[in-house]
Amino acid sequence: MEERMIQTLEQAGHRVTEPRSQLIKAVVAQKERPFTGEALYEELKEAGLGRATVFRTLKLLQDLGLLSRLHLPEGCQHYIVSPPEHQDGKHHDRIICRVCGRVAYLDECPMSEVIADIAKASGYKVETHHLDFLGVCSDCLASSDEN
Amino acid sequence: MEERMIQTLEQAGHRVTEPRSQLIKAVVAQKERPFTGEALYEELKEAGLGRATVFRTLKLLQDLGLLSRLHLPEGCQHYIVSPPEHQDGKHHDRIICRVCGRVAYLDECPMSEVIADIAKASGYKVETHHLDFLGVCSDCLASSDEN
DNA sequence: TTAGATGCAAACCATTTGCATTGGA
DNA sequence: TCCAATGCAAATGGTTTGCATCTAA
Numbered sequence: 130m131e132e133r134m135i136q137t138l139e140q141a142g143h144r145v146t147e148p149r150s151q152l153i154k155a156v157v158a159q160k161e162r163p164f165t166g167e168a169l170y171e172e173l174k175e176a177g178l179g180r181a182t183v184f185r186t187l188k189l190l191q192d193l194g195l196l197s198r199l200h201l202p203e204g205c206q207h208y209i210v211s212p213p214e215h216q217d218g219k220h221h222d223r224i225i226c227r228v229c230g231r232v233a234y235l236d237e238c239p240m241s242e243v244i245a246d247i248a249k250a251s252g253y254k255v256e257t258h259h260l261d262f263l264g265v266c267s268d269c270l271a272s273s274d275e276n
Numbered sequence: 277m278e279e280r281m282i283q284t285l286e287q288a289g290h291r292v293t294e295p296r297s298q299l300i301k302a303v304v305a306q307k308e309r310p311f312t313g314e315a316l317y318e319e320l321k322e323a324g325l326g327r328a329t330v331f332r333t334l335k336l337l338q339d340l341g342l343l344s345r346l347h348l349p350e351g352c353q354h355y356i357v358s359p360p361e362h363q364d365g366k367h368h369d370r371i372i373c374r375v376c377g378r379v380a381y382l383d384e385c386p387m388s389e390v391i392a393d394i395a396k397a398s399g400y401k402v403e404t405h406h407l408d409f410l411g412v413c414s415d416c417l418a419s420s421d422e423n
Numbered sequence: 424t425t426a427g428a429t430g431c432a433a434a435c436c437a438t439t440t441g442c443a444t445t446g447g448a
Numbered sequence: 449t450c451c452a453a454t455g456c457a458a459a460t461g462g463t464t465t466g467c468a469t470c471t472a473a
Contacts, residue, residue: 144472146428167462179430184463186428200406205352206462224398233398240407243386251371251380252414259347259408260387267399291447291452314437326455331438333453353437 131157133213134195141193148178152186156196156210161232163199163207163225199225199232200261220257226266228273233266278304280360281342288340295325299333303343303357308379310346310354310372346372346379347408367404373413375420380413 134153135145143149155172156164170183187208190196199207209232212221222235240258248255265273281300282292290296302319303311317330334355337343346354356379359368369382387405395402412420 144427146472148429165462177430181431181464182429188463200347200352204462205347224394224400224402226400227403233400235394235398239390239394240386244409247371247382247386247409248411251382251409253371253373253380253409253411254417255371255409255411256374257410259410260405261407262391262394262398262400262402262405264395264400264402264404270401293447293453295454312437324455327437328439328456329454335438 130210130213134190137193137195138189143189148173148182149186151176151178152183153190156190156208159210161209163201163209163230163232165206166208167206169208199223201225201230202263222260222262224262224264226269227263228265228269231266231268277357277360281337284340284342285336290336295320295329296333298323298325299330300337303337303355306357308356310348310356310377310379312353313355314353316355346370348372348377349410369407369409371409371411373416374410375412375416378413378415 131153134157135150138145138149151173152169155169166184166187169187170178170180173183174180187196191198191208195211196208197211198205199209201207207230212234220238222238222240224233224235225231238260240260244255244258247253278300281304282297285292285296285300298320299316302316313331313334316334317325317327320330321327334343338345338355342358343355344358345352346356348354354377359381361368367385369385369387371380371382372378385407387407391402391405394400
């Protein structure tokens with residue numbers, strides 16, 4: 130995962146610097162948990178990273194399709210690591226845990242069959258869509274059942 | 277539309293003041309076009325409205341379900357007037373024109389049948405979802421065809 | 424060697440808050 | 449009448465930019 134990001138960075142003609150490596154390591158460690166730029170900066174500033182570098186690198190990784198932003202009810206400043214299949218810009222529907230923030234991805238896009246109908250009904254040419262499910266993941270369900 | 281918003285305001289125990297009336301008139305005039313708080317303030321400041329009042333009122337109208345926020349590729353600071361059926365908190369899928377910003381709503385939620393499958397496959401309890409289609413509306417299609 | 428990347432500080436944008444004043448029910 | 453709502457100015461939170469310095473290729 131880490132190597133994949135480093136590779137993508139190189140292949141796109143960007144330098145693999147020490148700060149970038151550290152940032153990549155940190156975001157990969159978040160796994161499927163969303164994190165904010167500010168939180169990441171707090172974590173990385175002791176290693177000497179500046180705020181600007183953190184945000185610049187987050188943006189770069191987004192542009193390369195390695196990270197994406199999440200739009201949660203509490204705000205729009207969360208990032209998550211994109212799964213490998215997303216690098217090619219492929220479509221991805223997500224399911225997000227309201228309790229712990231964990232993000233899972235749907236293997237199959239459930240929309241593909243209805244898109245033609247929607248296009249016809251609305252008169253729009255449908256180009257893409259964003260589908261986020263919000264719910265509670267199995268772990269959080271399990272621990273809340275214990276109450 | 278305007279009256280509907282005024283009524284909802286009153287029924288929720290808020291005062292119908294001059295600034296609020298002016299703001300409501302202005303947002304209704306936007307119809308199905310998204311607008312930003314800052315742009316709205318620019319428009320209303322000559323009428324004497326302060327920035328704080330504009331943003332406070334936008335928030336209030338959101339809380340009442342009369343406005344909602346749009347998450348577009350270019351940012352998350354756009355608002356649109358919600359259609360009447362949304363007042364009761366009912367679910368709504370949208371289709372947004374990438375060119376002119378116009379927003380249309382889907383009458384039927386195309387997801388209802390697949391949600392059970394998704395819940396089973398992911399292990400999540402699905403509580404809600406956000407589905408936004410992005411494309412080009414019929415008007416914008418027509419005018420781009422002329423090129 | 425040298426353009427691309429960094430850290431810092433200051434700037435920026437959207438939004439919120441404190442507070443004294445005003446105006447609608 | 450009197451508390452909710454307002455306008456102003458200043459504060460805030462998240463992010464970006466200018467610039468001199470550094471460093472990976």
